Amino acid sequence: MVTDKDGYMHLIQYLTEHLGIFETPGASSASDETVMELFEEQLSAQIIMVCGQNPSLNFEQRNHVIREIDAIVYDLEEILANVANRKATSEQTLFITEFSGLIKNLFDQEIAKLTA
Template identity: 45%
Template sequence: MVVDNDGYLSLIEYLTENLSLFIDGTGDTGDETVEDVVTDMVASNIMTVFDQNPELSSAIRFQLLKEADAVVDDLGEVLASAWQAKATNEQVTFLEEYISLIKNLFDSVLAR
């Protein structure tokens, strides 16, 4: 559905091209880890998808939740070295943009 399409693979490549943001990890941080930020943002965006598409069947909703979990798992693998570190403001900004792009993939899949 989402994680097995070319757009998603391109986004993973984009993430790996920007790994330096997560390797350095210096800068102002909040209290949340990278994992917390990713999990919250993905959950928030999937809820937005559901709100925007109230006609979705429970089966499709369940599939989308599985896909969202797969996205979090993939991000956890790619960002493993920074996953438990406090997220910097720069990392949060990047993750906001990145997860918005992932939400766009969900939107485009549902539009078909």
């Protein structure tokens, strides 16, 4: 659905270009949550919005969306393995929020094609 699209590859490239945000040593954390916990929380919220905005999605389509999110989280765990369990800084929190919104946009585009 989205993980096999160019837009997703561009987002992963965008993330890798901004890894410095996550690898800054000694940055003070602004959150009690880790980097991966924030990614999971933000992506979950975005997907709940996607499904809520598209009540016409059938059970199979919703399951496909969930499997895609699982694949995205797996990719994020691979990319952020060295920093995933660190407490998130405010800069990281902003980036994670933005990135999760961009992931939602990918889903919005693909679901629009499905339901057109």
